[in-house]
Amino acid sequence: MQVGLTHYLVVSALLFCLGLYAMLSRRNAVAILMGIELMLNASNINLVAFNKYVAPAALNGQVFALVVITLAACEAGVGLALVMAAYRNLETVHVDEINVMKW
Amino acid sequence: MGELAAFIILSAITLVSAVVVVTSRNIVRSALSLVPTFFGVTGLYILLQAEFVAGIQVLIYAGAITVLILFVIMLTEGGTGLRVRQTNEQVPLSILAAAVVAVLLIGVLAQTPWPRATESLPQYTASGIGEALLTNLVLVFEVTSLVLLVALMGAIIVARRER
Numbered sequence: 465m466q467v468g469l470t471h472y473l474v475v476s477a478l479l480f481c482l483g484l485y486a487m488l489s490r491r492n493a494v495a496i497l498m499g500i501e502l503m504l505n506a507s508n509i510n511l512v513a514f515n516k517y518v519a520p521a522a523l524n525g526q527v528f529a530l531v532v533i534t535l536a537a538c539e540a541g542v543g544l545a546l547v548m549a550a551y552r553n554l555e556t557v558h559v560d561e562i563n564v565m566k567w
Numbered sequence: 568m569g570e571l572a573a574f575i576i577l578s579a580i581t582l583v584s585a586v587v588v589v590t591s592r593n594i595v596r597s598a599l600s601l602v603p604t605f606f607g608v609t610g611l612y613i614l615l616q617a618e619f620v621a622g623i624q625v626l627i628y629a630g631a632i633t634v635l636i637l638f639v640i641m642l643t644e645g646g647t648g649l650r651v652r653q654t655n656e657q658v659p660l661s662i663l664a665a666a667v668v669a670v671l672l673i674g675v676l677a678q679t680p681w682p683r684a685t686e687s688l689p690q691y692t693a694s695g696i697g698e699a700l701l702t703n704l705v706l707v708f709e710v711t712s713l714v715l716l717v718a719l720m721g722a723i724i725v726a727r728r729e730r
Contacts, residue, residue, distance in 0.1 A: 467574045469681050472611065475578045477672040479585055479608075481665040486589035488661035489654045494640055495589075495597060501632060502585055505608050508624075512617045518681060520688040523695045527704055529620050530696070533627055534711050538718035540632050544639045545726035551643040552728070560655050 472513035491558040493547045497540060504536045515547035570634060581607030592653050598636045606627040619693040 479502055486499030508529045515525025551557050554564070582601035591597045605628040612621035689695055700708045 465571055467570050467614070471574060471578075472615070473671055473676045475581065475611070477669060477676060478582055478619055480651070480672070481669040482582070482585045482589050484668060485661050485665040488664060489658045491587075491651075491653055491655050492594055494636060494643070495594060495653070498597060498636065500586055501601065501628070502588065502604065505605070505628070508620075509608060509611055512612055512615045512620060513668055514686055515617070518682050518684055520686055521691060523688075523699050524704070526617050526620050526696055527699050529617070530623060530700075531711050533620075533623055533705060534715060537632060537686045538715055540635055540721040542718050542725065544635055545722040547639055547643065548726045554696060557643045558651075560717060 469513055469517040472509055476506040476509040479503075479509070491560055493550070493557045493559050494544070495546070496559065497543050500543075501536060501540065504532060504539075508532055550557070570614065573610070577607050577610035577614065580604075581611070593649055594640055594653070595637070597641060598633060601633050601636070602629050605633070616688050617692060619696055 466551065483502030483506065486502065487496050490496050511529045511532070512567040513523040515529075516525065517523065547557055550562060554562055556562060581604055584600045584607065587600040588597045588604060591600065605624060609621045609624045609629070612618075612624060
């Protein structure tokens with residue numbers, strides 16, 4: 465049995481859903497950011513797999529994967545800086561306790 | 568046959584350590600389990616003949632982002648978080664949502680007839696990526712570097728201690 469496109473897509477769908485579960489159920493903001501990193505990794509697997517199996521002549525999928533990795537690094541840096549600022553001002557990193565803007 | 572075995576082993580490493588990341592009550596253990604997840608994804612990239620993306624994945628994800636996350640855990644909560652409740656009251660709903668999305672996605676993926684390319688990737692893709700980044704996709708490259716600069720300055724300003 466050959467490894468095909470669908471195998472990679474299924475693995476990446478499962479990884480995406482694990483990240484979604486972490487985002488919805490975790491209280492710690494750092495754990496939510498870890499879930500987002502898992503989801504971005506899943507999208508990268510999709511891009512590289514489509515590059516190999518559907519359009520191998522262009523290499524655009526791999527370039528897009530590199531761009532997504534760069535933006536994920538930006539997102540992690542800014543997100544963790546926000547976590548630090550929230551901890552300094554509100555003394556918690558649990559997102560269900562940060563409700564100063566709630567009515 | 569060898570490719571299939573490698574794919575199964577790498578996917579198992581990725582998914583098992585991702586399950587540890589999302590379910591562990593110890594936040595430091597979650598952060599450290601990100602490393603095998605990222606290495607499993609790196610192996611999948613190598614199986615897909617994307618060596619340059621694999622190298623960047625190891626450098627940025629397994630190297631930089633994990634260390635950044637560990638530093639923030641160390642600077643904020645001051646411990647492993649074992650004595651604190653780590654999940655909110657939405658756990659059953661979250662499991663339901665994730666399972667529904669997984670079933671939908673896998674159902675759609677299994678039924679869609681994907682187009683198959685006849686040609687194959689070049690033997691080494693790094694030079695092709697460099698050429699594409701500096702010819703056809705140079706705008707993407709420039710805008711990404713601008714975003715990186717702005718994110719850098721924003722992170723410094725947000726995290727700076729107010730006087």
